[in-house]
Every structure is written in C-alpha cells, then in structure tokens.
Amino acid sequence: GAVVSQHPSRVICKSGTSVKIECRSLDFQATTMFWYRQFPKQSLMLMATSNEGSKATYEQGVEKDKFLINHASLTLSTLTVTSAHPEDSSFYICSARLAGGPVVDTQYFGPGTRLTVL
Amino acid sequence: GENVEQHPSTLSVQEGDSAVIKCTYSDSASNYFPWYKQELGKRPQLIIDIRSNVGEKKDQRIAVTLNKTAKHFSLHITETQPEDSAVYFCAATTYNNNDMRFGAGTRLTVKP
Numbered sequence: 398g399a400v401v402s403q404h405p406s407r408v409i410c411k412s413g414t415s416v417k418i419e420c421r422s423l424d425f426q427a428t429t430m431f432w433y434r435q436f437p438k439q440s441l442m443l444m445a446t447s448n449e450g451s452k453a454t455y456e457q458g459v460e461k462d463k464f465l466i467n468h469a470s471l472t473l474s475t476l477t478v479t480s481a482h483p484e485d486s487s488f489y490i491c492s493a494r495l496a497g498g499p500v501v502d503t504q505y506f507g508p509g510t511r512l513t514v515l
Numbered sequence: 516g517e518n519v520e521q522h523p524s525t526l527s528v529q530e531g532d533s534a535v536i537k538c539t540y541s542d543s544a545s546n547y548f549p550w551y552k553q554e555l556g557k558r559p560q561l562i563i564d565i566r567s568n569v570g571e572k573k574d575q576r577i578a579v580t581l582n583k584t585a586k587h588f589s590l591h592i593t594e595t596q597p598e599d600s601a602v603y604f605c606a607a608t609t610y611n612n613n614d615m616r617f618g619a620g621t622r623l624t625v626k627p
Contacts, residue, residue, distance in 0.1 A: 438622075440620050441604065443616075503564065509558055
C-alpha cells in the first residue's frame with residue numbers, strides 16, 4: 398500500500414518551454430502532497446506544499462509563477478515548470494501524505510522526475 | 516523554522532559491522548522523526564520512524580533512538596550488508612505539519 402507514482406520519469410526540453418510533472422497516489426487518498434527538488438548528492442529541498450482544493454504554499458525563495466502547482470483531486474497533484482531554463486535542471490520528487498488513519502504524518506515518495514533543460 | 520543537522524556525511528563500514536548515523540534538530544516542538552533510505556536515482560524509502568512519546572524503536576536490524584532533552588536522534592544498523600549501501604536521510608516535523616525538514620544525508624558504504 399501507499400504507492401506514489403510520478404510521470405514522466407525523465408524529460409529533456411528546450412530552454413523556454415514548459416514541462417508538466419504529475420504525481421499520483423495510487424492506492425490511497427492524499428489531501429496533502431509535497432514537491433521537492435534534489436540536486437546531485439544533496440538533500441531534499443521542499444519547494445511547496447500542495448493542498449487539495451486550495452492554493453499551494455510555497456517555500457521562501459521558490460517562485461510560484463515559475464513552479465505552478467495544481468492539486469485537483471485527492472490523488473493527483475501537478476507541477477508545471479514554466480519557461481524552463483538550464484538552471485531548472487534537477488531531480489523533482491513528490492510525496493504524498495495519507496489522509497486520515499493512524500499514521501497521518503508519514504510521507505511516501507514518488508520515483509522522481511529528472512528534468513534536463515537544454 | 517526547523518533545522519536538522521546530520522552526521523557523518525559519509526560512512527564506510529565492513530560487512531557485519533554496525534553503522535550509526537546521528538541527527539540533531541532545533542525545534543523543540545518537533546515530534547515525528549522518520550528515516551529514509553535512498554539508492555542512487557531512486558525515491559527515498561521510509562525505513563523506520565519514531566514519535567516523541569517513545570525513546571527507542573526497533574525493526575529487525577534497524578533501530579532508532581530519540582533524546583528529546585538533547586534534541587537528537589540516531590539510526591542504528593546492525594550486521595550491515597552490502598545492500599544497505601545507500602544515502603540515508605533523517606527528518607523532523609511536528610504532527611500534521613507541512614514543514615518536514617531533512618538532514619543533509621549520509622552516504623553509507625558497506626564493504627563486502
């Protein structure tokens with residue numbers, strides 16, 4: 398149980414284009430999903446918290462107009478990197494937190510999306 | 516906000532030895548402390564977690580200890596195996612808080 402999928406797993410795009418990444422909780426409902434960014438050999442940096450039916454909460458320093466987040470349902474959150482530039486190249490990982498139940502704090506991670514902007 | 520520090524950054528042990536990774540946190544309100552294992556290019560996998568109402572938790576070869584007074588918690592892996600080689604992250608947050616902070620990670624290498 399508690400499986401999170403992410404699509405695509407890998408994407409290469411040209412500078413200036415937009416890229417959408419999907420995060421799905423496959424066998425549970427997630428009122429809250431999280432988007433992280435991870436640079437090589439570094440830790441996970443929280444970008445934003447995605448709440449179903451409401452606006453995302455962004456961490457300080459993360460541009461909300463550049464990283465658009467939509468959490469349209471209890472099982473799907475999307476991250477759109479708009480007008481991507483080479484410095485946006487990174488490993489983007491989402492996680493989902495169970496809604497209700499005895500373990501409400503555990504985050505389950507998706508497999509990640511490696512974005513390369515040429 | 517919460518700040519989590521993790522040590523060491525790299526750890527190399529011989530197969531069968533024990534490995535210990537330590538983390539400290541700054542926010543005394545934090546009360547949930549998970550540990551994740553991440554293999555190269557893959558997702559972080561939850562391996563064990565502990566809540567502030569207990570001081571120790573064990574799951575087979577893995578154990579976690581928590582000292583709330585000192586604000587530190589540790590991961591202990593006994594009888595290490597080569598497949599334990601990975602990067603391990605500690606994290607801290609409060610219940611239902613959307614602000615989980617991760618340590619910088621420890622790259623564990625278990626030599627056969």
